Amino acid sequence: MTRAINRRVVTLVAITMAALPAMGQTAPSSLAASAEQRLPALTETYKHFHRNPELSHHEEKTSALFAGELRKLGYTVTERVGKYPDGSQAYGVVAMLQNGTGPRLLIRTDMDALPVVEQTGLDYASIVRSTNAQGQDVGVMHACGHDIHMTVMLGVAREMMERKSQWHGALMLIGQPSEETIDGARAMLADGLYERFGRPDFVLAEHDDSVHAAGNVAFKSGPMLASSTSIDVTMRGVGAHGSAPQLSKDPVLMAAEFVVLAQSIVARQIDPQQPAVLTVGMIHGGAKRNIIPDEVAMGLTLRTYSDKVRDQIIIDVRRTAEGIATGYGVPQDRMPVVTVSRTEIAPVESNDPALTERMRKVAIGALGADHVDAADSVMGSEDVGLFSLDGKIPAMMFRLGAADPVKLARAIETGVPLPAQHSSLFAPAYAPTIKTGVTAMTAMALDLLKE
Template identity: 85%
Template sequence: MFSGPMIRPVITLAAITIAALPPIAQSTPSDLAASAAKQLPSLSETYKHLHRNPELSHHEEKTSALLAAELRKLGYTVTERIGKYADGSQAYGVVAILQNGVGPRLLIRSDMDALPVVEKTGLDYASTVRSTNAQGQDVGVMHACGHDIHMTVLLGVAHEMADRKSQWHGTLMLIGQPSEETIDGARAMLADGLYERFGKPDFVLSEHDDSTHAAGSVALKSGPMLASSTSIDVTMRGVGAHGSAPQLSKDPVLMAAEFVVLAQTIVARQIDPQQPAVLTVGMIHGGAKRNIIPEEVTMGLTLRTYSDKVRDQIIADVRRTADGIAMGYGVPQDRMPIVTVSATEITPVEANDPTLTERMRKVAISTLGADHVDPADSVMGSEDVGLFSLDGKIPAMMFRLGAADPTKLAHAVEIGVPLPGPHSPLFAPVYAPTIQTGVTAMTAMALDLLKE
């Protein structure tokens, strides 16, 4: 519409105006990866220290102190011991805030606790820690779920975001969450006024390392990604007697044994096969001496579903199965089983917000390359990070962070034998590329969400 001579002065004026403005640095994928690589030596030492010194859920005192101290060094405003458990005890939650003008508020969460697992990796930085669990047992302690990776990535992202304040605006809220393994840490932090005290975020991001994806890659999925989790205790009560006179007893050990077997028929024969569900008896305690039939035996169960209706149906079936066994053994009415559904070790389905997930998928592809961004599958594992979304009112997304040696993973797929994964005593992430990729991807996502 305009001729060449008319346009030239306009372009010249625009160029002069732009040149007069202060430059705004922009990150490129190679820049982010290179910066994360520079951090890798120090982050690797932090990772190994965390791996050697794991702490069980509700006991993350030294772990949280280390995380808080490192975040303070980076200029974050840090508050420790955030969280109130149902019994009134204080949690070791960490909140670190970095304010950078007006803009969105982004929460990035890492969990901190380890598992009661004896490490068998043979690594030179393997954990040899032992502790006492909630049942009073002496147990080994291991970061068998990779929370040491998560904390290390969080610190790497914290460093990148502090160094790149010219590239974003808003508030960054970094969370060190306790007690994910007992799925009551997020609830404890929210119960302690997390959002009332530090502000409600506009977005929630998290990641979880994964042995089914190669180090150097991430995996994303919209919608339900992790199942709900419900902890149940079943106590079979009977009548005790001498081991030589079982006819005088109502043997709770035998009843518990029958319950363990019959409980497996609940999902197999009473639940629609198209409704995913898992019911596992993971703990059983009873008796004090070989020749004494005890008064009671307690079993710890975990239930995973993608449906509240199915969850409630299975809980009712657990009660009916326990009562039926007891009645079959002639247990007195005042000694019938006790079935307790935990009010704290319970978490809903973790569902990724579709719009946020697709936005972050594009960021991951542009940052890592399409060949390093995989589709993720829904699994029956559970997480309590979804609680931070307030029942989906806040867009939230968790991505999987590949942690497996690519060559070993390819061989495992070829022979059909999976690599040791989370909760295995042999779980050993390839930490260097995993951490570098986690820092690179999460920083790119954070920058994208805080650019508005």
């Protein structure tokens, strides 16, 4: 009788052990189930972030909340990591978890919002207003999904803390400020990020989008995001009364001509097989209707996949501005001022091929092949690539689907796209997006830290 009972116990233990994941591995269903269980709490966090956005360089409360949540989980957290060229301190957050010896993995999220007035009509919509760098009163909205990114990061942080028996090494979680002005990553590196916290062996990041269904992720090896360069162009003239334009050299008219003519730079001066986008996104000039001002300032962004094309377009921008001014008879001492930013610049974001393929297979194991898509290269830009130190550290960013699958299918059928990032109507399907992000990123982190 005793032997029979012992045999049953041994058999039961064997069956139970066979059903459990091996040490260093996690059953995909257990990760998804865990993320599902944590979803109510993560939803509250997400909605708080969404209701309380802060602009680039001003992420004080956002970073404090993010850092506080990581401290509660047991991470060693350092705040205000990052230094801008003017000497001001950035609101970067670094959370470390050392778990024995092994690889060092950096996972990055961004924290800043955009100067956009939200028009989604959601019950948790932002009504925040702030003052931008130009002194304008603006609405503020998480119109790019950084609230999703931070929420996913906190979910991954909890999973990794509770699964310490399944990995070893160092986990380095980065809350990066000022991604929208593409100077936050550079600020953190300038503040000795790797000298202070160690150089990682891998860098991971994700970004939500409205072209993939919530519940899916997407991968692309090699270049995925374009470089970005910020350019300021100031058309200078001679002011006068609005009733006597003949006494002026009108910078408003010159700026208007520049905006139109600048579009011909990419259309007619750049090889059409070389992708490039030149956008005039900001124009400021004048203080009263009947006064022709002395100058008009414009803010441009330039995106390319080639440094050669980038440099060529910058030359063309200068020549176009100066040519317009010359045509209007502007004296030499009032020629346009073209300034290329030294801080609001980002390189091409290129995914390490080997790391990307490895993480794609991990995602298939965690989510299923039907939920892993191929991503396209786009002209959007990111500064996350700076953390790879020009490709010296294997790095990879994947796309996190955030679109309601039914609405996305309808959009594809009708040809009318869903509101995308930077739109006042951008509204991710947050529940499946957060769950998928936590599941996929945790699976990837466990895989990289099992070595």
